[in-house]
Amino acid sequence: xxxxxxxxxxxxxxxxxxxxxxxxxxxxxxxxxxxxxxxxxxxxxxxxxxxxxxxxxxxxxxxxxxxxxxxxxxxxxxxxxxxxxxxxxxxxxxxxxxxxxxxxxxxxxxxxxxxx
Amino acid sequence: xxxxxxxxxxxxxxxxxxxxxxxxxxxxxxxxxxxxxxxxxxxxxxxxxxxxxxxxxxxxxxxxxxxxxxxxxxxxxxxxxxxxxxxxxxxxxxxxxxxxxxxxxxxxxxxx
Numbered sequence: 001x002x003x004x005x006x007x008x009x010x011x012x013x014x015x016x017x018x019x020x021x022x023x024x025x026x027x028x029x030x031x032x033x034x035x036x037x038x039x040x041x042x043x044x045x046x047x048x049x050x051x052x053x054x055x056x057x058x059x060x061x062x063x064x065x066x067x068x069x070x071x072x073x074x075x076x077x078x079x080x081x082x083x084x085x086x087x088x089x090x091x092x093x094x095x096x097x098x099x100x101x102x103x104x105x106x107x108x109x110x111x112x113x114x115x116x
Numbered sequence: 117x118x119x120x121x122x123x124x125x126x127x128x129x130x131x132x133x134x135x136x137x138x139x140x141x142x143x144x145x146x147x148x149x150x151x152x153x154x155x156x157x158x159x160x161x162x163x164x165x166x167x168x169x170x171x172x173x174x175x176x177x178x179x180x181x182x183x184x185x186x187x188x189x190x191x192x193x194x195x196x197x198x199x200x201x202x203x204x205x206x207x208x209x210x211x212x213x214x215x216x217x218x219x220x221x222x223x224x225x226x227x228x
Contacts, residue, residue, distance in 0.1 A: 006159075043205060043218045044160070093159050103209070104150070105216065107159035 002028045004096050006108035013084055013115055020080045021111045023094030029074035030096035034105065035067075038091040050077040084115045118143040120208050120219035128225045133196055137222045139189040139206030147209040151180050151191045154203045154221070163191070163204075196226045 003026040013019050023033055031052045036044040048069055049057040056069035068080040077096075081088055091112055095105040120141045129135050141149070148167045152160035164173045164180040166189070172181045177200075179192045193200055206219035 004159075041223070043220045046216070091157070095159075103147075104162065104165060107152075107161070110157065110159045112157065 002026075002096070002098055002104075002106040004094065004106045004108040006092075006094055006111050008111060009109065010112040011114070013113070015085055015115055016083055018080055018082045019084055019113060020078055021092055021094075021113075023077045023079070023096070023108050025075045025096040025106070028096070028098060030077075031074060031099060032097045033071060033077040034095045034097070035069065035077075035079050036093045036095070038093060038110075044093060047079075052077075081113065084113070086115045089113055089115045118208070118210060118215070118217045120206055120217045122204075122206050122219035122222050124222060125220065126223040126225070128227060129196055131196060131198055131226050131228050134192065134194050135196060135224065137191045137193075137204050137206075137224070139191070139219055141187050141189070141206070141208045141217070141219075143187075143208040143210045143215075143217050145210055146184065146187075147211060149180075149182055149189050150207045150209065151178070151189075152205045152207060154205060156202070160205055193224075196224075198226050198228060200224060201226045 005024045007022045033050040035047045038044045047062045050069045050071040052071045058064045071077040093110045095107045097105050123138045150165045151163045154160040166182045177194045182189045203221040203223050205221045208217045
């Protein structure tokens with residue numbers, strides 16, 4: 001199956017700093033990528049849809065100025081958590097959608113963010 | 117409102133035993149249904165994906181069923197192994213990959 005990578009796999013940062021997470025589709029081009037957040041023992045919650053070459057679409061309740069998304073190429077989307085606070089600590093997962101067949105989404109391995 | 121409900125929320129079984137996880141959905145329109153396995157601290161990995169016309173699909177020891185009339189799906193795990201311990205998530209796609217509705221997952225623990 002298609003491969004999606006994320007970097008870093010885990011990051012610890014101080015409150016007030018910004019953190020960038022990269023999501024790459026390694027063997028296919030993805031015009032659309034998705035960013036999810038997952039809290040312990042809960043399912044994935046969609047944060048935003050990242051569209052190559054255009055602005056991201058954010059879900060209700062997700063602050064676009066706090067979670068900056070850039071999808072500059074067909075294989076890379078980035079999520080920047082600005083002015084991070086402890087409540088932003090979570091597991092962030094991206095997925096990339098294959099534009100063929102059943103439009104399956106392939107998920108990255110996730111990034112564990114801890115804000116101290 | 118589109119919803120996907122899974123049961124049970126958690127399950128403990130002994131190694132070698134079989135188990136069945138349930139998924140009921142109210143998503144409309146319906147495009148396909150996927151089962152994912154998510155190990156702790158990892159991203160979800162696809163096990164099966166089924167369209168409206170498919171009733172059953174197997175992937176090794178995993179067999180998924182779909183009844184589009186009653187809007188129910190199940191995931192059967194045969195001869196469980198310790199490595200099957202994970203969360204299993206049912207996801208229904210309503211619109212060409214854009215409208216995924218996630219179930220809450222079933223946390224399976226396989227004990228020796």
